[in-house]
Amino acid sequence: MKLIKIKGIVIKEVAYSDYDKIITVLSDEIGTITCMAKGAKRTSSAILASSQYLVYSEFILFKGSTFYHVNSASSISMFYHLKIDFDKLSLVFPLTKSIISLTDENVDTTKILKLFLNALYVLENIDKNNILVVNIFRIKFLCLLGYSPHIINCNKCGCNFKEAEEKIYYDYLNNEFMCTECSKSDKKRYIKLPFACLVAIKYIILSDTNKVFSLSLKEDYIKDFDNFGQAFLNYITHGV
């Protein structure tokens, strides 16, 4: 039986029987995997803590015929304070859902894991607008998956976006940015964004995963930034 050592965080847990659980783990090097955590629901279990939602651990696994099995685990970070804050936890649920739907097994997810851990750390410990943190995660996550939007110039006429430009328009049906002039043809399908949001998006695309959460944005722009983050994720997840 070949044992595999990984680091990862539990992003879903489902009861399998009275004592066993199936957990979904965002790992460092082998993608998002499904593991049988045998006996994890017993209070005496050595993997009781490590098999819980949002616990980051080092796992020793072996591969069975359908999924991995947890041989042993030792927790590294529990995110305890985050998990007892319902408002913050309710923001994290959709993030774990999008990780599950957009990542696969057998791919290197080291950067995505690091990004997610950083997001959780900032949400738990740093006094920063939570909606800003969530959207930094969303945008960088999609960029790491290869979906960086083109934001240097208008996708229709090619003009360069300048600060003088009052607003930038995000076409959420085509995942493209437009200038004011080009957006006039059909205003219904565009989200109007202040230039500051475009600068923020550019920063997220270009910054290293470790630095991305140092971004700050005026409170006035958070709503627009959130609208973009949601629309961008919807476009990638549902094609709308």
Ligand SMILES: [Zn+2]
């Ligand atoms: Zn244009």
